[in-house]
Amino acid sequence: MSSLDSLKSLKTLDVAGTSYHYFSLPDAANSLGDLQKLPMSLKVLLENLLRWEDGKTVTGADLQALADWLHKRRSDREIQYRPARVLMQDFTGVPAVVDLAAMRAAVAKAGGDPQRINPLSPVDLVIDHSVMVDRYATGQAFEENVDIEMERNGERYAFLRWGQSAFDNFSVVPPGTGICHQVNLEYLGRTVWTKEEDGRTYAFPDxxxxxxxHTTMINGLGVLGWGVGGIEAEAAMLGQPVSMLIPEVIGFKLTGKLKEGITATDLVLTVTQILRKKGVVGKFVEFYGDGLADLPLADRATIANMAPEYGATCGFFPVDDVTLGYLRLSGRPEATVQLVEAYCKAQGMWRLPGQEPVFSDTLGLDMGEVEASLAGPKRPQDRVALPKVSAAFDDFIGLQLKPTSKEEGRLESEGGGGVAVGNADQTEGTPYTWRGQTHNLQHGAVVIAAITSCTNTSNPSVMMAAGLVAKKAVEKGLTTKPWVKTSLAPGSKVVTDYYRAAGLTQYLDTLGFALVGYGCTTCIGNSGPLDEPIEQAIQSADLTVASVLSGNRNFEGRVHPLVKTNWLASPPLVVAYALAGSVRTDISSEPLGTGSDGQPVYLRDIWPTQQEIADAVAKVDTAMFHKEYAEVFAGDAQWQAIEVSQAPTYVWQADSTYIQHPPFFEDIAGPAPVIADVQGASILALLGDSVTTDHISPAGNIKADSPAGRYLRDKGVEPRDFNSYGSRRGNHEVMMRGTFANIRIRNEMLGGEEGGNTLFIPTGEKLPIYDAAMRYQQAGTPLVIIAGQEYGTGSSRDWAAKGTNLLGVKAVVAESFERIHRSNLVGMGVLPLQFTDGQSRKSLALTGRETLDIVGLSGARLQPHMRLDLRIRRENGQQETVELLCRIDTLNEVEYFRSGGILHYVLRQLIGNPVV
Known part of the structure; x- marks a missing residue:
């Protein structure tokens, strides 16, 4: 802990018979200035700095900068933040555990005790990203999907099972249990964390x-958290701070109440649209206002979940009585609930009526103005009012529209200009035969209707509403359309319990919304195949069809490669669209179908009242949470039957195509790499602006003729069993072959053509970037990437930096970097350098055929933001020298880079071989 006892900020709090030590913000205010109006989220950051102040990584000046934020409402100060714990899902968690296993192997090789390698901060890994909807609409779907999942991912799961038993401070929630964010909300999160140290029990914000x-979901519980890449997460769990700028905080004031028939999903889609329009990228959003008093915790969590969609680092809700009520409902110990209340009130972190913190900027919403909505057809921020969905779809495919009013009417769509796109003018449908019956599939057909994703399945009100819609529909005699693939994938088993208690399971089953798994499924693209006749009908007629899902992302191609339009909706609307069968049906005014009495049935006929929903939600009780989380880490018989070595080091399997020993730490016992000038480097790729981590990092399907595909085929893996890059993140041989292999990346060395290829300068051949990099490595030629502005934007992906390292890239020279990817490059020992004085690849007329030297590293004491020279030797022999800015930004990063990377730094400290 900190050394601030001398400043008398360490106090005690007695709660339920236990004495807790904590670092007092009110006492710190005596030195720092009045903190009362500081946003609650920044109070959490301030407490973190106060607790970890050591004069080196956190200084008094850092604390003062955060306190002074109140006057400027923004800051350019970079701080070192240490979160209490780390949450992982299996796709991103596997490579982190691989790195831990490799670190243990390195320690053992150096003659040390491998069991010294353990997470220093608690880590929970939830296996939730691997289950796919292979089976659906039957009572056996769940069991069959789990069986397929276990068979498909056996190697990965055996590895994680080993990690579960081998590492301290590391827990694994097995497959078939829930989604990490819902498990975090319902069980793992505490709001106030505690730790035993030096005979004391410390209390501090969770x-x-x-x-x-979507780690941001937990902010609904007053827990500050957000998503990071694997390298930052690994550093955090090994005790290293997360570097971040003190953020701007946008206050979002909520007033009023939702109208009858309006759901939390409608609210979050409205909030997302407003904030995306405002522009909150890289900022905190904090919700405040008296409307919070009537906003259920589950609704708060739904809004917090979608922070990535509105672009914020997080969307934070302060702690109040609503928070305490949810903690009690979800089965947290009463002592924990009492501690949360006492601690937050003592620290000034408790929401009070009428409270108006100071924010960088503010905006607001009267919740009474929210209307029923979906978002689509391919961005979560593109909210569409329910009555306009049909017209929005027609706009998308380019059909001519009829004016609806003088204000809103127009003769043709913005995108289509009245000209049919593909077969968009087709109305009679494409016939297909399935199970002995012939049906017509048309544009706008809903081929996937999925109640999925933590965003909404954590919310009992919208889930119960879906069950009630199903019940009323069945009672009216409605059925889902035969071309709709229906699925129910809750984020925890508690949902199954409360559906059963409310008597709604049978109705969902009748409509095809049978349980398919407890995992992310459709929301992350694990929707599984459509029935073959439907896929053939879509492809043969180039149909533009739709999915409707209760998820948080609907980017084109994400849900299913054949489904071009994807609509985010509340769970009850998912059911309604499964009944209607088409997004071209205006379900706000047109019938969903014909009832058993021969009469048309409208949405209003089966939509539950708020009282009906409230009565159903009242069936949710604490016993359900106790039951489902009593043995959350145990797993089913299949999980427990996995044979696991008890050895402290992992036994690597040479023939595994999922898990391989990475080469990052092979020479860790030897001297640290010498920081030297880069001489005679070739350019591996010449890239433009806004190259994202999705362009750099391997993702999606593996092509059979790609370097990764050839590797797998050489290992005897058939293309049908390739799985995805995401599932093979534990195998560096696959991942390095997929780095820069994105089919949409444009390399200006090849005239800007798309695809992960480059020009191999010695022979003039066009080669896959991996193949060229390996030839350069064999020749001992260092490599450099040249890029434009905003290099590394998008989601933080650890393999965007790891793969760059393994390809032999020594430096990336760009006009500007995305903050986290820049940090990741340093963390993997790749030097980020920035053009200065307005120079760029264009102003320097670089073609990619040049030879480069990076001068000024040899013999110099590496410093943040030092200047280096780039010597350019052109094909014609001419030479030019320009100045570059070294984007190693902090003293911590200097130490990481000198060690070869952040994990190398930690490992060298542990084995007694630090860089001096």
Missing amino acids: TLVGTDS
Whole structure:
């Protein structure tokens, strides 16, 4: 802990018979200035700095900068933040555990005790990203999907099972249990964390980083957390701070109440649209206002979940009585609930009526103005009012529209200009035969209707509403359309319990919304195949069809490669669209179908009242949470039957195509790499502006003729069993072959053509970037990437930096960097350098055929923001020298880079071989 006892900021709090030590913000205010109006989220950061102040990584000046934020409402100060814990899902968690296993192997090789390698901060990994909807609409779907999942991912799961038993401070929630964010909300999160140290029990805010964008969901519980890449997460769990700028905080004031028939999903889609329009990228959003008093915790969590969609680092809700009520409902110990209340009130972190903190900027919403909505067809911020969905779809495919009013009417769509796109003018449909019956599939057909994703399945009100819609629909005699693939994938088993208690399971089953798994499924693209006749009908007629899902992301191609339009909706609307069968049906005014009495049935006929929903939600009780989380880490018989070595080091399997020993730490016992000038480097790729981590990092399907595909085929893996890059993140041989292999990346060395290729300068051949990099490595030629502005934007992906390292790239020279990817490059020992004085690849007329030297590293004492020279030798022999800015930004990063990377730094400290 900190050394601030001398400043008398360490106090005690007696709660339920236990004495807790904490670092007092009111006492710190005596030195720092009045903190009362500081946003609650920044109070959490301030407490973190106060607790970890050591004069080196955190200084008094850092604390003062945060306190002074109140006067400027923004800051350019970079701080070192240490979250209490780390949350992982399996796709992003596997490579982190691989790195831990490799670190243990390195320690053992150096003659040390491998069991010294353990997470220093608690880590929870939830296996939730691997289950796919292979089976659906049957009572056996869940069991069959789990069986397929276990068979498909056996190697990965055996590895994680080993990690579960081998590492301290590391817990694994097995497959078939829930989604990491819902498990975090319902069980793992505490709001106030405690730790035993030096004979004392310390209390402090629960904080975390997670290897998934939607870690932000936990902010609904007053827990500060957000998503980071694997490298930052690994550093955090090994006790290293997360570097971050003190953020701007946008205050979002909520007033009023939702109208009858309006759901939390409608609210979050409205909030997302407003904030995306405002522009909150890289900022905190903090919700305040008296409307919070009537906003259920589950609704808060739904809004917090979608922070990545509105672009914020997080969307934070302060702690109040609503928070305490949810903690009690979800089965947290009463002592924990009492501590949360006492601690937050003592620290000035408790929301009070009428409270108006100071924010960088503010905006607001009267919740009474929210209307029923969806978002689509391919961005979560593109909210569409329910009555306009049909017209929005027609706009998308380019059909001519009829004016609806003088204000809103127009003769043709913005995108289509009245000209049919593909077969958009087709109305009679494409016939297909399935199970002995012939049906017509048309544009706008809903081929996937999925109640999925933590965003909404954590919210009992919208889930119960879906069950009630199903019940009323069945009672009216409605059925889902035969071309709709229906699925129910809750984020925890508690949902199954409360559906059963409310008597709604049978109705969902009848409509095809049978349980398919407890995992992310459709929301992350694990929707599984459509029935073959439907896929053939879509492809043969180039149909533009739709999915409707209760998820948080609907980017084109994400849900299913054949489904071009994807609509985010509340769970009850998912059911309604499964009944209607088409997004071209205006379900706000047109019938969903014909009832058993021969009469048309409208949405209003089966939509539950708020009282009906409230009565159903009242069936949710604490016993359900106690039951489902009593043995949350145990797993089912299949999980427990996995044979696991008890050895402290992992036994690597040479023939595994999922898990391989990475080469990062092979020479860790030897001297640290010499920081020297880069001489005679070739340019591997010449890239433009806004190259994202999705362009750099391997993602999606593996092509059979790609370097990764050839590797797998050489290992005897058939293309049908390739799985995805995401599932093979534990194998560096696959991942390095997929780095820069994105089909949309444009390399200006090849005239800007798309695809992960480059020009191999010695022979003039066009080669895959991996193949060229390996030839350069064999020749001993160092490599450099040249890029434009905003290099590394998008989600933080650890393999965007790891793969760059393994390809032999020594430096990336860009006009500007995205903050986290820049940090990741340093963390993997790759030098980020920035053009200065307005220079760029264009102003320097670089073609990629040049030879480069980076001068000024040899013999110099590496410093943040030092200047280096780039010597350019052109094909014609001419030479030019320009100045570059070294984007190693902090003294901590200097130490990481000198060690070869952040994990190398930690490992060298542990084995007694630090860089001196």
